[in-house]
Amino acid sequence: MNIRYKKKRLRVNLFISIAWGVLVILTLFFSSKRQWFDYTYFVIFILYLAQYIYENKKQYLTIENGTISKNLLFQTKKMNLNEITQIKKFAGDYILKSKLEELTINTQIIDEDSIADLDAILEQLELPVNRTPYARPIDINI
Structure with missing residues (x-):
């Protein structure tokens, strides 16, 4: 994708x-x-x-075979999706962190439809509630 x-x-x-x-x-x-x-x-x-x-x-990002690649002219940064330990949203950017590296995604240069696709993929990652902006609050009705 x-x-x-x-x-x-x-x-x-x-x-x-x-x-x-x-x-x-x-x-x-x-x-x-x-x-x-x-x-x-x-x-x-x-x-x-x-x-x-x-x-x-x-294009800007390629997501396939469990990796996310940021495609730049003279450099390509890759990160395995299963190694992501934290997702931050800061000033409109997404910052994906693993134990060894960090990948910053500038959402201002991404097509609107593609942002929805990216959100859907990042939302599927199983991260602790305090480590992702996609966490759904737990509703406890007693």
Whole structure:
């Protein structure tokens, strides 16, 4: 299952990469003398285009085979779902903690439908009541 980026984020990244591409083309055709920094435009264009392609293909989170993976361009962080000992909600982010590592999930860049999917998966984890925001209060009627 993929937890998707917001479409707005993907469109903005595509627009920025196109803008850098236009700048590269204009520099190539209208600059008679090339400077060293003209080549940095090309590098920035390639990096933004690579980021757009990677984020569009991989998306923000991948949940499969009992692991949750945060997909970033030059780094992928993984955590086993059964190793999660605590889930915190702080400033709109989810912080998943295990004994050895911590994974922060920025919910502001996640598509609304995907947030519901993520909540459903995190809610299924069997954690103590004081270690998850998804705990249901026990109703004791005497």
